[in-house]
Amino acid sequence: MEFEKAKNRFIQTWGALGSSWGINKTMAQIHALLMISDDSLSMEDIMDELHISRGNASMNLRGLIDWGIIHKEYKPGERREFFAAEKDINELARKIARERSKREIKPALSVLREVSQQDFEDTADANAFKAKTAELYEFVSRADNMLEKITEQKDNWVTKTLLKLVT
Amino acid sequence: MEFEKAKNRFIQTWGALGSSWGINKTMAQIHALLMISDDSLSMEDIMDELHISRGNASMNLRGLIDWGIIHKEYKPGERREFFAAEKDINELARKIARERSKREIKPALSVLREVSQQDFEDTADANAFKAKTAELYEFVSRADNMLEKITEQKDNWVTKTLLKLVT
DNA sequence: ATTATATTTCATTTTATTTTGAAACTTTCA
DNA sequence: TGAAAGTTTCAAAATAAAATGAAATATAAT
Numbered sequence: 420m421e422f423e424k425a426k427n428r429f430i431q432t433w434g435a436l437g438s439s440w441g442i443n444k445t446m447a448q449i450h451a452l453l454m455i456s457d458d459s460l461s462m463e464d465i466m467d468e469l470h471i472s473r474g475n476a477s478m479n480l481r482g483l484i485d486w487g488i489i490h491k492e493y494k495p496g497e498r499r500e501f502f503a504a505e506k507d508i509n510e511l512a513r514k515i516a517r518e519r520s521k522r523e524i525k526p527a528l529s530v531l532r533e534v535s536q537q538d539f540e541d542t543a544d545a546n547a548f549k550a551k552t553a554e555l556y557e558f559v560s561r562a563d564n565m566l567e568k569i570t571e572q573k574d575n576w577v578t579k580t581l582l583k584l585v586t
Numbered sequence: 587m588e589f590e591k592a593k594n595r596f597i598q599t600w601g602a603l604g605s606s607w608g609i610n611k612t613m614a615q616i617h618a619l620l621m622i623s624d625d626s627l628s629m630e631d632i633m634d635e636l637h638i639s640r641g642n643a644s645m646n647l648r649g650l651i652d653w654g655i656i657h658k659e660y661k662p663g664e665r666r667e668f669f670a671a672e673k674d675i676n677e678l679a680r681k682i683a684r685e686r687s688k689r690e691i692k693p694a695l696s697v698l699r700e701v702s703q704q705d706f707e708d709t710a711d712a713n714a715f716k717a718k719t720a721e722l723y724e725f726v727s728r729a730d731n732m733l734e735k736i737t738e739q740k741d742n743w744v745t746k747t748l749l750k751l752v753t
Numbered sequence: 754a755t756t757a758t759a760t761t762t763c764a765t766t767t768t769a770t771t772t773t774g775a776a777a778c779t780t781t782c783a
Numbered sequence: 784t785g786a787a788a789g790t791t792t793c794a795a796a797a798t799a800a801a802a803t804g805a806a807a808t809a810t811a812a813t
Contacts (some may be wrong), residue, residue, distance in 0.1 A: 421704070422707065422711070426715060427699045428697060428700075429697070429698075429701050429715075430717055432697040436690065436691075436694045439686075441606060454718055456717045471803090472804065473761090474763085475803070476733075477762085478762090478801095479763085492667055498758065498759070499759055511703045513687060523606045523607075524603075527602070531595070531596070531599070533595075537588070540590040543624050545589050545623060558675045558679070561744045561748060562744050567695060567728050568751045577732055581731060584735045584736065584747065589766090610770090610771080612770090612772085628789095629790075637764065638773090639773045639793075640774075641773060641774065642773070644792085666790085755787105755813085756813080757813095758811075759811090759812080760807105760809070760810090761808070762805105763803105763806095764804105764806105764813085766795100766801105766803070766804100767798085767802070768802085769798105769800070770796070770798080770799085771794105772796080773793105774794105774795095775792105775793100776791105776792090777792075777793100777806070778789105778790080778792085779790070779791090780788090780789075780790090781786105781789095781803105783787080783792105
């Protein structure tokens, strides 16, 4: 059963990658499993394969749906729900990038703008603070715009960006 | 003391952003504090300001040095060490991007390549697996290359990239 | 309407991560 | 060399995050 081993290795790796890129481990593992499954899977299938509890499976499946990277499917004659990953990897990465911008960068930006614009006493400390936070605001804002520009292109955005950068 | 409040708000925000971008919270807070400090700070200063223990401060300072985003400074006549953040934000972001590529993406890539190239039985499952992991390898590899291209430019890489994308 | 099947919720438990603090270690000065 | 000042280490404690599992809820079939 070499295949089972490789499958597992992949699921673990994707889980680790996920948890360092903002998606929790189990979530990323479920996602990995769904990606490599030819057909959609039931919650039971997922629980069995990953050895996780029903509650855990339920919550993380919902999480994945919130991220917009998996969806439910209904099979004729079947009562329970099945789950499948979006098949397009470009789309997957786009969704993650945009979601993270919304959840993490935008709120931080708003704080940065706020604190950098406030008026304080005219001390060296306060001035260094204003200058630095303003600079950070500027930078993060630009980086976020860049991300937006890169991901607004629908398909093959990575390749297209790469091309633009090389020429 | 409006200023103290703003300072704190910034430190908290930067900590939260850090912990969602691969740098732990305290580390990011120390970094935040050093960034907005006009002068370099001693470990004692940092402990006091952030209300953390000596051990915690020591470990996280070392962590920050490992990331290459702060450095020690010695003051004439002073026995203890002082710490300061690299002042250039572009450089900071470059270092983080490259370090994360090295620590997280590269190892995942090597697993992806490995499992996608292995030979399995000729079943639907195994074939779906090979196809998907190969596709993922391709994608992640390109994304990593893109990151490399973007960050290999020394200064103002975000701005420069943005410009290239707009034209 | 009742039963059977499937899913969600959430208080509790488990596991993982951070933090502490005191001892060990290092360096500097007298 | 020895004491003082500073830093690091790491086992234990505290905290935070994730997972369990059983009860509650929802949905479908008879």
